[in-house]
Amino acid sequence: MTASSSLATNAANLVAVSVAGHIAHPGFPGLPAEPYRLAADGRPFLLPAYGGIVYNVSVGDRAFGWAADCVHPGISLRQPEDTRNRGLNVYACVGNRAKVMTGPAAGAKGVVTGKSGRFSEQVIVHFPREARKAMAVGDQIVIRSEGIGMELTDHPGVMMKGIAPELLAALPSRTDGKRVEFGVVARIPAHLAGAGLGLTSDGGSLHMQSTDRALLASLGLDQMRLGDIVAIEDTDSRYNHGYLRGACTIGVVCATDGPRAGFGPGIAILMTAPAGEMGTFAEPAANLADLLKLEA
Template structure:
C-alpha cells in the first residue's frame, strides 16, 4: 500500500544561518555546570564545528554535555533564528555559501532546544575540516505544511518529504506505523516537557542507567529513530495516555539530570492514529545515505 503526502502542495523557501560559536552564559561568573550528583563539571557543549562526532556514532559515553554532531548554525537575530529553527526540516539540503568549503552540501539532522536553539547539520568530516565559525549556510527548506494522505490526525513536525519517503512504515488496521529502534517510556522523558514542539528537542532521562538499559535505550546512536510513549507533541510536549511521538536522536547525553540524548520530534498523534514497530538499524545515516 502506498503511503503518500501532499508533496505537490509544499513550498520550498530559503533559510540562512551562520556556524555558531560555542559559548557560556554571562552568569554565574564561573563556567561550571552541575552533574546529577551535584559535582561541578566543565565539558564541551553545543555549538561550533564538531570534528569527530557524527550521525551514526553512539549517543552515550562522550566527555561532553549534549554535543551536536557535525555543525551547528544560528540565525542572525532572535526572530530569524526562530524562523530557521521552526521551518527547517530534517532531511533538507544545506549548502555552504562562504569560506573554504563554499558549495559543499550537507543535510539537516536535528534541532536543539531551549537555551541554545540551534540547527544541527551533517557534513562529511572532510568538509568540516575546511569550515570556520561564521561561515554562512543556506537551507533549502521543504516540508512545513506536509500532511499524510488519509491520516489527518497525524501531525508532522519539521520533517522533509525525502526523509518521510525513506522511513520504514506501514498501515495496520488504518493506523500509520513507523519503524523505530526503541520506545521511550513516559517516565524517562526529561527536559523539554511543556515547551513548544515547533522546533527544539525533547530529551530522555539517562541518570538511571539501569532503567535506560531495561528499556533498551542504552545502545542508542545519533540519528536513531525512537518513539516516546504516551506523549502528545501536537502543540507542546506533554503526557497523554495513548498518544505517541516519534523523533530522531539529535544530541548526545550529558552529566546533568534530565538531559540525556536529545530527540527532534518529527511526527505525533493523540489517540492511537499513529503507532510504531521495532526496526533495528533505523538511522538517518542509512536512510539518507550520509557520507562519513
C-alpha cells in the first residue's frame, strides 16, 4: 500500500482563498406547516435536525442511534445570501482548516468535515468540544479553501470533488500505475443511494437509505461512524448522482441517520470515476478523526 502523498497531483497550482460563514441557527418549515415530519412508517416525529452547535455529537461517533434527524456533528455554517452561500458550499473542501473570528471562542481552529442540508445549504466543521462550549449562533468562521480544481494527473478518469490536498495525502491508497484504489470502511450498494440523487455533487450530500435495518446489519453498514470514508458502488457523481454500472464514488459520512425514508446517514462526496478507473480496499481505520488527527 502506498500513501496518497505519492500520487501525482496538480496541488502546486491550486489557488487558496478565504470563504466564510456564520454558525447557522436550526430551523423548521415556516407556517402554516407543522414542525412534525413523517417517519418511513408514517409516524409523525419531532427531533433535532441539522444546524446550530451540536455539543455532544462529533466526528468519530456512531452515525446511527441518535434521537435526531440527520444531525451534523460539530457546527454548521451558512451565508444568509443565496449566491454567497453557494460559494461557501462549493469552495469549502473536506479537510480545509477553519478559524473562529468572532465571539468568546475567537482563535479556535477547526476542520471542514462535510457539506449537507436539504439543498446544500450548510458546511459542517469540527471544533473541539471545549471550543464549542464558548461559541454562539452567529459567530463568524473563516475557512482557507483549497482543493477546487485538483486532479490526479496520472489518473485523469478520477474526478476530485471537494477534497483538500491534506486529506487526499492522508488517505490510504495503492496503485498499479493504471488504476488507483483507496481504503474505505464500507462499500454501499447502489440501490441504497437515497436523498440527493439527481442533485449536484459539488455541494451537499448523498444520503444512504436506512429503512431496511436487517439489510444494513447483514452488510455491517449499521456500524458506520461519522467521519468514515465509504464507497458507493455503481454510482457516477461527476456532475450529479446517478446509477452507472462499473462507476465508483467515494465520500465521507458527515451526518447522522434519521427516521425518514431515504434519509439515512449523509455522505459528502470526495471523488468519483465512471468506468472502473478507481477501486477500493477494506481499511477499517479510514476515519477523519484519525486521518486528520482531530482534537476531540
